[in-house]
Amino acid sequence: MTKIFNLIVCLCLINSVVYARRCLQCNSVTQPFDCSHVSECGRNEECYLEQYVSTDGIILYDVGCKATQLCTTSHGPFGKRRSIGTSICFACCNDKDVCNIDGHCSAEKFIPPTGSNICYKCHLSGRPDSCHQLTLCDQHSVCSIRQVTNFLGHIRWEHGCVNQAVCSSLSNHGGCSYCCDSPLCNYNCSKTHSVITSPSISSTTTAIQQTPPIVTQIVIRPTNIKYGDTVTIQCLVTGNPKPTIDFLVRGRRLGPNVQVDRTTHVLTISNFLPYDDGYYRCIAANLLGDVHKDFHIQGQP
Structure with a gap:
């Protein structure tokens, strides 16, 4: 039952990402195109723009996301008093991302210079x-x-x-x-x-x-490890975007004689000792998920 619930939650989250509308999100800007920040709206939200007169008599705009049920075809709460001024126009749009830059409520419409x-x-x-x-x-x-x-x-x-x-x-x-x-x-x-x-x-x-990560091979050198050897472990993976690679050892932390090269993703164990015997794990991850592969290392006198 828990797995089914988690699956439903996961699917809901995925759907919310797929259908998210992106809108300008700023308060008290002179014109909507003076806002350079974008927010992702919820599934039941649209872009909005509200024009108001500040307590100093200046016309300003708030832009952002608003619940669809609060968006109307009219220009909304004309004359509504707010702590920072009086609202004189309210409009919503949902036809494209950042549509609240398009000149609603008598705002100056953003027209980019030619070629930009x-x-x-x-x-x-x-x-x-x-x-x-x-x-x-x-x-x-x-x-x-x-x-x-x-x-x-x-x-x-x-x-x-x-x-x-x-x-x-x-x-x-x-x-x-x-x-x-x-x-x-x-x-x-x-x-x-x-x-x-x-x-x-x-x-x-x-x-x-894009492809999820796959661990294709674990390369351990030397193949016959003797205590005192320097041991290198390379985790070969595929995936797009290029996966990140990390190592863990079961039941304890990596020892002080263990180093991981963040460029080559090679784990090096200097002066391999009986303490270093055990099960290790290579973990590869990218945007599409993560995968791991366990392996055992055992030295000999």
Whole structure:
């Protein structure tokens, strides 16, 4: 029964991600396009915009997500008093992401300069779809996302703008890395994008295939371990995005003579001792899940 409940919860969470609308989310901005932060709305929410007159007599806007049941076809609570001013217009939209930038409530409609695009911009995001800041890429740049690793070797993603001339090398970077030329296109590795490969090649539609991690082999050297040897263990894995790799030893912590290279993912045991005998575990993980493989190491006098 518990497993069925957990499955239902999991499916609900997946559905909420799939259908989440993204909207500008800011308070007290002069114009909606002055907001550069984006939030993911709930399944029963839409983008909204509220125009109000502050207590100082200044027209300002709040933008964000609002429950669908509170959204009406009219411009809502005209004259409603708030602690920060008086509301004079309220509007909702749900036709596309960031639709509350489109000039509702007499706001100035955002019209990007010719050749430019709104793109996501973040330095190190934990997931391709977890960037929530916007920027405007100029006519010489396109949106981009690049799979990188932080200083601990963990997979991260950089979102932003790059010159179209570097798109070919970016697409060969591996994992979830590409350029694209439509608004807000650089945030998701599991959908189809209009991907740019070079300035001289037209845009083509490319599906980026993701695969869960698989541990294909454990390589232990030397094969016949004697106490006092230096032992190396390499966990060979496949998967896209490129999986992270960690090691555990059953029943205790890794000893002080054990080091893991975060670049090569090779575990090295210096001066192998009887204390180091035991069951070890290699763990590989990416966005699509994690997998592990156990193995036993036994030294000889």
